[in-house]
Amino acid sequence: MRLTIPLLAAALGLCAAPxxxxxxxxxxxDNCAACHQPTGKGIDGAFPALAASKxxxxxxxxxxxxxLKGRGGxxxxxxxxxxxxxxxxxxxxxxxxxxxxxPVQPTQVTALRVGAKGPTVKPALAH
Structure with a gap:
């Protein structure tokens, strides 16, 4: 069975998410859990929950x-x-x-980083 390129790309994208x-x-x-907690539930009145967040x-x-830009605290x-x-x-x-x-793709971040105003930004690095 032949997979078309779009179907193959979609399948690969699903594999990349995990x-x-x-x-x-x-x-x-390392960067978020101190405020938003390891559970993603945040701290009521101080740091918003990421779990169940629209x-x-x-x-x-x-x-x-x-x-990229931060917000509030x-x-x-x-x-x-x-x-x-x-x-x-x-x-x-x-x-x-x-x-x-x-999933979020690095290209989505790059596109918004270019448009974001603020401090000097760190370019994407391949890992």
Whole structure:
């Protein structure tokens, strides 16, 4: 049976999600868990929950911009994390704790990073 290129690309994308999420777990624990908690439940009144979050699971543009630029008490990670790392950590948050978001691709982060105003940014690195 022959797979068409779009079908093959979709299949490969589905396979990449678990790998991205696994890599993103450590990035999440290192950069996000102190505030949003390892459970993704946040701290009521201080740090929002990522588990069951419509923002986290919805259009990836909003969480990508929040990670790049920061928001409220959340620091900007544009100089700390590469596009690949941001894609991995957001994919982890979007598919963990019962969340049902789609994986984030590094190219999505790159496109928004270019348009984001703010501090000098760290380019994506291949890992």
């Amino acid at each position: 790998a991205f999420a696994a890599d993103g777990k450590q990035l999440y624990l 923002v986290v699971q919805g259009d990836p543009k909003e969480p990508i911009i929040r990670v 959340m620091p900007a990670f544009s100089t700390e994390l590469t596009d690949l790392e941001i894609a991995k950590v957001l994919t982890y948050a979007r598919v963990t704790w019962g969340n049902k978001g789609k």
